[in-house]
Amino acid sequence: MMGEDTDNILYEQVVSVWVRDPRIQKNDFWHAYIDYEICLHTDSVCFNKKISRVRRRYSEFVWLRQKLQANSQLMVQLPELPPKNPFFSLNNAQQITERMKGLQNFLTQILQSPLLLSDSCLHLFLQSELRVSRIEACAAGLTHFSVTQAVQRCGLRRFHSEEDVQKDLSLCCDSDSDSSECRDPEPQIKDLAMNKAASTTLLYSRREETLSSSSGSP
Missing domain, CATH: 1.20.5 (Single alpha-helices involved in coiled-coils or other helix-helix interfaces)
Structure with missing residues (x-):
């Protein structure tokens, strides 16, 4: 009876994800790319943060799929990403919309797998602002902050005291920067x-x- 109740509770938990708001980002005058906002709303116990927003580009989705496939040791058949189009244009609204829908469908399917939901890389991809190299380091325990801390720090932009400013300064430097200049401002x-x-x-x-x-x- 207890097992059935637990199954019902897990079944009723909701994880909703949207991929939207494509934006063109410029690296320099000649190079640009599109990133997308990932919005996640959930009441699942698998997530420490129930509402989040981050931005990711297509190449990061490709990395995520490869990482999840390797971490699951082929125990899960992952859904496909929208194919890479050599003729993809930043000015083609139809191509952008189709890719965006394909990325959302990809996330919707992988979030239905209990095994994948236990993967730290997935949580950091969806709910942190770390770049992929730092996601790998954090998931492997090679950073001085935990996965939970990286998730909770995402989206913090307002300060209410000098102490909060100092905390955020340390956060911004440590969470996604390899620069040693940020490690200790006091020296x-x-x-x-x-x-x-x-x-x-x-x-x-x-x-x-x-x-x-x-x-x-x-």
Whole structure:
């Protein structure tokens, strides 16, 4: 009886996903791509965050499918992505719409698999702003933040105190950046102060030398 109740609860849980709002993003003057907003609403216990929005491009969907297939060890037959079109145009509304629908259908199908729902890469893809290399690192436990922390940080943009600003500064630098300059701002502040003090001392020394030269001249 208890098992039946549990099955009913799991069955009634809803995971709704939409792929929408295609936008052209420019890398530079010659190169551009389209990314799409992924909106997820759920009451499933599989998700720590019940509502989320992130943006992903087609190549990231390709990475996700390959990663899920490898992680599931071929135990799940994954749905296909919309095929890559060598003649895909950023100005062709019909092609963009068809690809967008295909991406949504792909996500809708994989979110019906309990095995795939246990994959950390899927959760980070859907509910974090990490790029794919950082998703792999986080899922493998190679980052100082957990999967849950990466998900909860997604979309935080407002601050209410100086402490919140400092937390977000640390978050932005650590969550999706390989730059060592972001790791610890305090040494940089100290270095800046020391450099400023050294510059001031040098300035005073030069002034003293100038005054001495002036007083010693006939």
